[in-house]
Structures are given as C-alpha cells and as structure tokens.
Amino acid sequence: MKKYQLGEFEEIVILTIGILFKDAYGVAIKDEIESRLSRNVSMGALHTALVRLEDKGYIKSSPGESTEDRMGRPRRYYQITALGKKAMEYSKDTRNQLWSAIPKVALELKIVSRGV
C-alpha cells in the first residue's frame, strides 16, 4: 500500500507541527522534538524531512517575520494540509489495526517473561 507514505521521522515532524499549530517554524520544531522525545535532532535531518513533507503535499509553508538573532532572515512557518491530516490518520489507523491484531497471549507472554 503506497497510498500515504509517511516515514517514522516524518511522522514525528508532522505531529510536532500539529502540536505547535501556528508557531511551527524550523527552530521551534527542532526544540519541541528535542524536549518531548529527548533526542537530538540535526538541522539537516529536520529540513530534509520538511522538504519531503512539503513535496508530498502534507504540509504547506508561508514566510513569516524575521527577528534580530536571525539577522533579518525570515522564519518559514509550516501548516498541515488536508492531505497531510489524512496521511496522519491513515498512519495512526494502520498502527491501531496492527496493535489490535496482536493476540493477547503474545502480550501477556511478554509481561510474564519480563516478570521472570
């Protein structure tokens, strides 16, 4: 199924954009991911993901204001598109399906084994 392609990191980025809602620009997204998932996000990885998401049409961007510490460079704010929302829901649904398909025993076993 190649209906909606959303990589793992891409999914994190798009979710974060959703969280930040109107304040989603490069550095803010990076900070948000880093603080929530406590993992380091490189500028390269983030921007590549953003470019890809935009190419796929899941997000759209618009130029915003610039600040002093950006030396006059404008921020670029990202927003989730309708298509992006569908892709996110699809991704969530597939996960839920997979979750519900796992037999209970398997999970219990896991708990048991951990207990042991």
Add this chain to the structure above:
Amino acid sequence: MKENKHLPPKLAWKFFRWYCHPKLIDHIEGDLLEVYQRRIDTIGKRKADWKFIGDVIFLFRKGIIKPSEGHRNLNAYGMYKSYLKIGWRTMLRNKGYSFINITGLALGMATAMLIGLWIYDEASANKHHKNFSSLYRVIMHRTSDGRRWTNWGVPYGLGEELESKFPDFKGVAMCDWGGRYTLANGENIINRGGHYIGEEAIRMFSFLILSGDKNPLHDPYSIVLTEETAQALFGHVNPIGKVVRMNNAYDLKVTAIVSKQPKNATLQFDILLPWALQERVNPGIVQYKTNWGNSSWQTFVQLHEQANAEGVDKKIRNVVLNHFLNDALVATSIKPQLAIFPMAKWRLYSDFENGINTGGFIKYVRMFGILGFVVLLIAAINFMNLSTARSQKRAKEIGVRKVIGSGRSELINQFMSESVLTSLFAFLFALIMAGLALPFFNELSGKEMSLQLTDPWFWGIMLTFTLFTGIVAGSYPALYLSSFNAIGVIKNNLLKNSSGSLPRKILVVVQFACSLVLMIGTIVIYLQIQHGKNRPIGFEKSGLISTGYSNDLKRNFDALENELIASRAAVSICKSNAIPTEIWAVQSGWEWQGSVPTDKMTGFSTIATEYDFVKTLGIKMVEGRDFSKDFSSDSSALIMNQAAVKRLGFKSAIGQVVKWNGKPRTVVGVVPDMQMGSPFGTVDPLMIVFYKDWVNRLCVRVNPTSPIQEALSSIKSIFNKYNPGVPFEYEFADDQYANKFNYEELVGRLSLVLTGLAVLISCLGLFGLSSFMAEQRTQEIGVRKVMGASVFTLWKMLTTSFVSLVIISILIAIPISYYVMFNWLQGYQYRVGMAWWIFVAAGFGAITITLITVSYQSIKAASVNPVTSLRSE
C-alpha cells in the same frame, strides 16, 4: 551589536550558501543563525562554531542541495499566471469599462464571424460535388447590336455532338432551365420544381442516391425524387418502383431517391426527369436537333483528368458556327463562339462584359468582407482607445513595476496577455451572440448556415482570429504604456495629456469616419432601391396574377374565360409566353423599311400573346389599339413599345409593316416603355406579337371591386373545374416585381445591420471615453462650479472636444463615401442622384448621436455637487 561580533565560521557559512537550494536558503539560514546565537549564549562561541559546522555538513544532503544545473524557472508560466491574475482583478475593479470593452469587441467579433460564415457559404458553393474541379458548363458568346453578349444558353443538339465528336469529355449532360410539374400518387397531388436532365448528370454531379438505381434516368419514363418530395407523395411507403403521374398525362416510375441539394448549390430541384422524356412530352422539340438557331438549353460537361481546359476551349470554339457555314451573316455578325466555364466560377464570377469574364457577385462578397473587417476594426479601435485612456489609472503600477526591475518586454507581455484575456472573453460572448443571432441572420441573408462547432478548422481559425484581435487590439496600449518613463510616472502620477491623446483622437476620427461612410452608403443603397421601386412601370401590377398553362386549359380556354368574367371574379384574362414582369423570349429575324442586313440578326424582346394583353395588364396605350377579335387581320399584327419605335426609326409606327421571319406584320399599336427587365436598366425595344399557342402563362386581372380573397377562391374553383388534376397555383405580379430587388434588398439589409452595429460599437466606445474624461476632470469641474460655472457651460466644455472630432470625421467621410457610392451607382443605368441632403443628414445624425452619447456622462459629471467632487481628493 552583538550579532555583528559573533558571526559563524565564514568558510562553513559560505559553503552552505554555495550548495543550498535558493528557494530554501533564506529560512534555513535563519534557523541556523538563530540556533547559533542561542548556542553562543549557552555553550560559548567555540563550541557553537563547531556545532554550526556540523549542522552545515549534516544539511549537505539530497533535497537541500541545489540541482547541479542551477536553479532557474524553465518557463515564464508563473509570470503569465500573475499577469492573468492582475488582468482579471483589473477587469473586475472596472466593471463598467470592462463591460463596454468586452461587449464592443464581442459585437465586432460576432459580426466578423457571421460575415465570415456568409463568405464561407458563398465561396464553398457547389464544392460538395465530388467532381467540382472538372465540371464545366458550356457558354456561348454572340454579337448583337455591336456588343458581345455571353450566356449559358446553347442549342439542343450540342450535347450529342460534344459527346460523339470530342474525346476530352468524361461526361456530357444536357439540361433545361427547369419548370414546375404536377405529380400525382392517386389522390395525393403536389406541384414541384425540377429539370429535364441527361442521365450522365447523376454521376457527374455526384448526387447522393439514398435508394434505388445507380443510373436512374436511363429509362425515358422514369423519375428521380428528392427525399422531401418522396415523403410528400408517398409518406412512409418505400417509393422505389412506384408510379407517379406527371401533369395528369405521363406515368413515370420512381427509380431513385436522392438527397436535396444544399441551398447554395447552383442546380436546385425537387425532381429530375430524363432528358429523353422531353421529346415525348413536347414532340415539337425534335426539330431543334437539326435547327441550331435556338439556344434555349444548357449543357454541363465533365473533362477527363488529362484534358486541358484551354485546349478544349479552342477545340469546341466553332462547333455552333460550323452549323451555319452556308449563312454568311452568322459568321460575320453574330459570330457564335463556345467556351467552357468552370464550376468554381458559376456562382461568384458569372458576369461577362463584351465576352470577357468581369466578376459578378464576388464584388458583394468582397464588399461585405471589407465591411465585416471595418466593423471589427472599429471594435478593435474602441478597445485600444479605452485601454489607452485607462492607462493613466495604471501609470503608477507601471512605474512601480519598472522600478522593481520589470523590463519593457515584460510590460509588453503583461498588457498583451491582459488584452488576449479580454479578447478571449469577448470571443466567448461573441460565440454566444453569433449563435443566437444566426437564425435571424439566416433569414436576413436567405441562407441555411450553421456554426461549424465540431469542425477543428472552425476552432483553429476562430482562435487564431481571437489571438490576432487580442494582440492587435493590445499592441497599442502595450507598446504605448510600456514606454512611460518610470520616474516621471511616479513623480507626477498623471501623464501629460497632450502626448497620449493625439493618437486617441485620431482613432476616434477613424472610427467615426468608418461609421459615417457606412451610414451614407446604406442611405444611398436604400434610396436607390426606392428609386427603382418608384419607377413608373407602364402597367398595373397590383391585382394581377399569373398561373401555369396546360393542355386542358388550352382546350377549355374560351369556356374558362367566359365563366371567369361571368362570375365577376376577374375582369379579363390573356395568354402570354411569360409572366407579366419578365421577358422570357428574345427573337431575331426582324426586317423593316430601312433596316440593314445585320438587323436581321438582332434579337428583340418578344412577348407572344393573343387577345386582351393590353387590357389585362392595364397598359395605357400611347397610340393605336390592342389586338382585337373585330379585326380578322390581327392574327398577323404587331404592337411595339416606344423604344422599339425609336430603334426601328419610325416617325409614326401605326400602319408600318415589319417582317418577322419573312412574314409581314402590321403595327396596330404602341405601348409605353414598360419595366419588364431589370428595374435599374434601360428599357429594351419590345415586340408584342399575336402568336397562337406559344403560351407559358395565363394572366388574370382580378376584379378590383370584389374582395380579393373571395375573388381568388372563385377563380380557383373555376380553374379546378377546367384544369382537373392540377392544383391551382398563382403568383401576384407585384410579388414577382418585388423579387427583382432581391439582390439590392439583401445588400441593403446587410449593410443596414452592419451600419447599425458599427454605430453602436462606436457609441459604446465614445460613451466609455466620455465617462473617463468626465472622471478625470472631476476636480476641475468642482472648482469651476464653485467659481460659478453653470451646468450648461460645463456640458459645452465637455462635449465640444468630442463634437469637433466628429466634425473632422464627417469632413473625411464625405469625399470617401461620395467616391465609393458614385462608383457603385455607375453600375446602374437608372440611378438616383446623390443629393446634398444625404451627407447633411448623415452628418447631422452623427453629431446628434455623439451629443446624446456624450451628454449623459457630461451632464452627470456637471451636476455633481462640488462638495462631493472636491472632497474626493
């Protein structure tokens, strides 16, 4: 500043700027710098530098790096998108102007479309025949009264001779001039028109045989029907093999059904009859197989592919002459000469002058082509004018665009694409308008045309034409607007009027001059038609009907006459060889006292009749009397018109003896010069001869004292009694006379419509311009009003400039239209003079229309309260 002190490592930064995609560079750089500044505050400059370098390296990946060939837009699509968007917004912002602009252009385009369709219909006439390029008709040049005449009439025996002696012809078909026939299927009786025609014609003209025989005219007692005729006769029954009774005398077998010819085809018919049948119906015709002196038939030929038309011309040149080798007069005076005339010229190039092809209807096709173009031109001028005038409103936009870096070519592109957008809208409207107007236009022009919406050619031509109009119409604003000096435009906002308004004035003058020429032309055409209609015709055409003749009527004529007069429905009836408004026969062989030998070869218009011709037609005799039963010698009598008296050189005609074909005839009466030929031509000498049984028509003078419908119905019942089996069909002489004006009426009606449109479009333009002017001068008007100017003074001020332009165009239009119409009138011998009042009326009309158009806006502007207009600053 802090930022200035702490800059990231230059090399890494430069590297980043070098590889990064230009579309992404701004905000990624911003992000990098933001993070860098933050890191400086938290972890110090050195570490921040390293981290920055790391970030730059991690960013060096697919998606961020610019493409190797560099970044550039491969097309200017984005720019055009912007142009169109701006164009659309401008259009919406100025709804009034846009409406005037688009409507004007659409009217012009719709007109051009319809005229184009009309020209196409004329030019494509007969092209549906598969052998279009190899089909010819035989024509004959003859000399009479010192001039060379050309017509399509050829001798009866020509077909056979051409077929048997010349190998160049793939097919030869004789044909008569057509007539109306009564067809009966049992009780179902109808009258239809058709031709006796050679059997080859079916193949030569590639008539589409819907059902039946491939060679359906082979048997002399066969008949070919069109689909519509078959339907009328037989309904839904298959007619093939059924029998139709023609003229209540001949039983013909239906051998084929063909489709009806398109309305622009030369050969029109409801039925086709075998050529061989003609000899059975009319046995007297057989003598003309050997007598080549009667040229009353037409011949169509098809050449072989390898035959050369000029060679054939030479070969057949003397075919007729060779039958008169023993008659020296024919060779020296008439000099009959045959030629073949290609189908491509039949419709539009049928005029001959002294044996030379001089054109024909094509002059009207050209004329309307030009007129259509002129109307389109006027519409395009409007468009240019309004766009140029409006340019002042957009001067700032142009200035700003130039400052930002837009070159001249971009601005030209912008205005071109805007005008193409407008013209596309206009095209859409024009298409709708043309579609709606087509039924009326068809009625007006007597055609059956349709928009060829499925034809790719139509779309190709129309879209090319739209783009062309858009580009031509947009060229002036595009070139003119883009030439503005950016600084001047922005500084002054308003342009100096003088530079922009001169071309605009010239355009207005051109536009109005065109409309005026059309106006004067139309007036002259209508006056000329009226002139012809008012011409005294020498007989009483109202209350006069003519009807067909038959063997039954011949047998019962006396009884018919008695009963008609006894019933008081008619006052008199006469036999004639033609309808009262036309001459159908021209006879030579006349000799008189003082005639020279070649006079015998001269043809005179001839009417053959018996008693009561003068009485029935209501002619006031100049001298003498009508043919009368009281004089037994009248069977060899003659009446002539005044032109004939003059031509024959008689001082007093009555009692003179004139020989016709060797037999003496005494002149008993002189009639005035009656209008029986062209209403605009000179009246030819006319001989009215008493001649038994040369009858094609019966003329009936309806009793003027009884109501016409009652009289007609009793005439009908009397005719039905004596002429059973043939539906009574009649025509009024005034209708027949009115038909003579068909050409001129068509030209008049079409030019009236075109003139109306041209004037309307011009007025639309003027309306737009005047409202613009008024708007421009709002403040000036306000100030003037405050200072005490009256509405009238302001109105005068605003209208003067337009009126003076119109006066200039009147001065230009008068000589042009005088020249053109003077030449047009030269084509008519009986013509109206061009009185001075025509020009005065047209000029006065133009000024009135201008005043009305302009006044609305100027009075509106002049009556605005100055407080509002001055506050608007």
